[in-house]
Amino acid sequence: MKNEIRTEFLGVELSSPLVLPAGVLDISFSSMNQVSAVGAGLVTTKSLTIESRKGHDGPVVAEVEGGMLNAMGLCNPGIDAGLEELKLLKTAAEADVEGPGNCPVNVSIFATDVNGFSDLAERVNNSEADFLELNLSCPNVMDEFGVPLAASEKTVAEIITAVKSVCVKPVIAKLSPNVTSLTRIAGAAAEAGADALCMINTLGPGLEIDIEAGRPVLSNISGGLSGPCVKPVALRLVYECRKSGLSLPIIGMGGITTGEDAVQMLMAGADLVGVGTAVYYRGPGVFGLINEELLSFLKRKGLESITDINRII
């Protein structure tokens, strides 16, 4: 029997269900191309803003038991330079004879209001992007911008409606787990016309204190929590969205480190699976490793395709 991890997502053929999420190895075309070449089916750019941002001062990361706190602070070269990088990525991927040829790209954008998202979405619509992701949920810029937009059903719906009117590319809403009911927000996003959802952004945020210095470790004081310790929360939230009847495609992420984790995420109801912090534990080659582990699961269970993996609901 042939086992296959190729999959289709919103009309685009992907070599693997694994996704590089925004914020990991995605500043330069080189990093994204490398991740695509080693086995990610879809790569997401760093969240792009109108103007460039240098991000927070260091320390920007702190390893904690079972995971990682990070507060990069949305560093990015700005939408213009980011879309130039996208061109370089597409060219490099096509020229790479050993790579998969095409490199589907999800361009992530961040703004603080409806108009900002619309402006950025228009730019992405005129680019080589395959998908547009709305970062509605960065937990690390609250001092600057207040509570993430993903906390409000109304705001989420307004942004998606506005973006959909200027962008024909599929729109993915990246949602926050740090809300009372993610299911309700997800429902509002679906109703407003989102084509897919991406969940979860980092959890918390959390705090780590250096007791010798008597200071927070991160310069931003708090940072979003990722890594294996958040996986049960991510699985539960994806599952609850499915249980609520949501039928949109979901990119499920949060602590996925192994093929077994990825299978769990697919069983919880995800269509694609994001792999981020695992790059720290297993290196950029983690995408190829998880692909192999997924294949060996399919083989062991006698399944042809990842779509044959039964959801628990």
Add this chain to the structure above:
Amino acid sequence: MIKDKRTTLPIARIVEETENVRTFTFRMDVKAAPGQFIMLTDFKGGEKPFSISDNMLEDGKNGYLSVSIKRIGDFTRRLFDMKAGDIVSIRGPYGTPFFIPGKPDEKTPEVVSKIKPADFRPVLCGGGFGLPPLYLLAKRLLEAGVPAKNIKAVGAGRSEADLLFEQQFTGLGIPYTGAAESLDDVSAAASLEGGCGRICGTAAEALTEIATETNFVYASGPDLMMKSLIPQMPQDTEYQFLFERYMKCAIGICGSCATDPGGIRICKEGPALWRHQVEQLEDFGVYRRTASGAIELFENRLAGRDRA
């Protein structure tokens, strides 16, 4: 279990090397390899990478680790205001170190992996602030059995005052060639890459004079200075260069320090890169990425400095 441990401790000693360079030493029981770096913070905003310049292990227990720091911005100015006993926090050592003969790995070119320590005749070429990590390298080369008479050190700088570590190298029995060109242009001397053309010239000239007897070149310094060495090396000379790029996480996930077009991460696969890796770099000596990830061409940077 946490892999990336942080050590917060008092500064054990501060030694002034030049007006703008000081060596900070910490009592740390950690074995560092030459070319590796640490991330250092004072928890007041900012965490920066510094190459390890010395690492002594006394009776295997009470170790010392040193980094040499140049005063270039707000963060390093704050460090220069600190005294022994003040608290800083360190994580690392990080990165792929320099090659030591007799200890090849899978990336070592075959021709180099076969060289015995006794036959190894390296030049250690440092541009300005690039010299300190080469001092730890020299010590490790001697420990590996490379005779001191086989090793040559070249220090290139904008002025005599920028020629670091002369006494340290000669103290190891390693001849040190200082190549300095004094500059009247204070703004160029104060800048990071500015005035680099002059360092390149002096470094390359010095290398030409001594390169004939060598079979390996280690270099550490600004991109343009390292690049200027390549045409001066006898053909087919293998080399390793120590790279500097904007670093944030230092643990290989953020992508800030990745080079083009292969995505080599200077914090993981670097900072020490082999010739076959260097030859693939498109950004080497052409541009570097800023904190935002934006591309900044060296020529614009130098032009900007000249205007200023």
